[in-house]
Amino acid sequence: MKDGKNSKLALSKITAAVIVVIIIIAAVAVFYLLIKPPSSVTPTTTPTKPSVSGPLNITNATDLMKLVGLNSTPSSPVTITVWDSYSTSEDQAFNQTLAQFEKEFPWIHVDVTYGVGVGCSQFEEAAKGHDAPIVYRDTSNSGGALFCAGLLLNLSEYLPPQVFSLYLNCSISDWSIGKAVYGLPDDINYIVMFYNKQYVPYAPNTTCEMVKIAEEVNTTDHVWGIAYGASDEYGYRFAAWFAGFGGQIFTTQNGQVVPALNSTAMVDALNFWYNLTYDLHINYLAPSTGAGGAEGELFEAGKAAIIFDGPWDLNAYLQALGSNLGAAPLPVVSQTGIRAEPFLGATGWMISNPSVSGATPLQIKAALIFILFVTNCQSDYRLWCVAHDIPANKIAYNEAMAELKAGKLTPSYLNQIMEGILEQAQYTQKFPNIPQMAYYWNSFHTAASEFFAQQINAQTAAQTMESNFINCLKKNGLLSSSFEILPLPPALIDAILLLLSVFMIPEIKYKVKAL
Missing domain, CATH: 3.40.190.10 (Periplasmic binding protein-like II)
Structure with missing residues (x-):
């Protein structure tokens, strides 16, 4: 009888332990689904994402303004600050694009700072002082770090999904984390x-x-x-x-x-x-x-x-x-x-969270128009022609490859050089x-x-x-030791206690509280 009693006691302890495990698992789910706040920073402006069905039509200034929710030209001009990280030859193409942009959008003045190196440290310093540029060009890697720190806009909340299909998959995926897209690519690159x-x-x-x-x-x-x-x-x-x-x-x-x-x-x-x-x-x-x-x-x-x-x-x-x-x-x-x-990456254009740049809603719309313009097929193809950047825009890329396949690059020896550069794309690792x-x-x-x-x-x-x-x-909170027992967050403990009270296990509830 004593052995039977001990067996039942042991079984009841095991059952209780199993119940505790189930409860903790359920509590963790409750905590992360209902209690834990999202880690992303909410932008200080309300996204105005237009509803677009079918293929995009953004061939002129009016189309671009409608895409960002502007039905007419604003009565007051705006200025957007832009940090540019292009090389000398790339800037030759960019300046041509910039002149065309300001001609088509005379109400947007672009204040460009040239020669900003890639790497997010300068931007982070500016962001600390709430003096970040409204628009910034850098690598997808730097952009990813800035986005996860809450310093960039999630463009998916401002632009319809058809926009992102305008770019090569390998380039737009390089500017995506989950379903969020935090920049628009202008080229793909590697060594x-x-x-x-x-x-x-x-x-x-x-x-x-x-x-x-x-x-x-x-x-x-x-x-x-x-x-x-x-x-x-x-x-x-x-x-x-x-x-x-x-x-x-x-x-x-x-x-x-x-x-x-x-x-x-x-x-x-x-x-x-x-x-x-x-x-x-x-x-x-x-x-x-x-x-x-x-x-x-x-x-x-x-x-x-x-x-x-x-x-x-x-x-x-x-x-x-x-x-x-x-x-x-x-x-x-x-x-x-x-x-x-080598890394296969993409450079591209990002928009700062207004909390670190001070941008107004109208400046955000102007910034969206700007990054769409400088990454469109004409602008990207110009980068290919002048600086030989590999386009991220699908139409520009297809035009460049057709030109290369036909051997039409000048001087003629450039065709063989570009073939060698493009061959490297077969042997790359994702940035x-x-x-x-x-x-x-x-x-x-x-x-x-x-x-x-x-x-x-x-x-x-x-x-x-x-x-x-x-x-x-x-x-920086991106890694915890696998050997370290992390304390339970108070909200998680409350979720556990709530579920324990439902199961009416006061003794176990007390022990969990003691943790």
């Missing part, structure tokens, strides 16, 4: 391998071929085989090599997005470039990247045979090298058999536009700089990168 045909007889397909060519260039022509400043880099270009050695920036553990930089792939990728720099002496560790940096200057001067850069700097290299310029996808890493895959990515850059830069300065080894560099990355995410 490629540019080479000087005077020194490089063929585009190397593997890293072994690339190293062999670079060694021959050093020995025969007495110029740098490669110019790549991995120590000064913030990990944008290096992400391609990390992927080629089998790495990935993030992984998922227990439902959390966590960094994955401390890996054999990172160690191997770092040591690969260390070997080319210090052991083989075929890579110049340039202190700055791109056409305006030391890498680009060496390449343009014919003192480096290979660099890695994006189409945004193509014009500078065309002017310097002419028909000697070649472009091709990054090579396959011979050690792994995996091709180096993470999640807020966690904002803390990758400095984490990589700090450790990589110490490594290439020969202060730490590759293993320590990989560990330091990941450690710094994790600490930044924790500090």
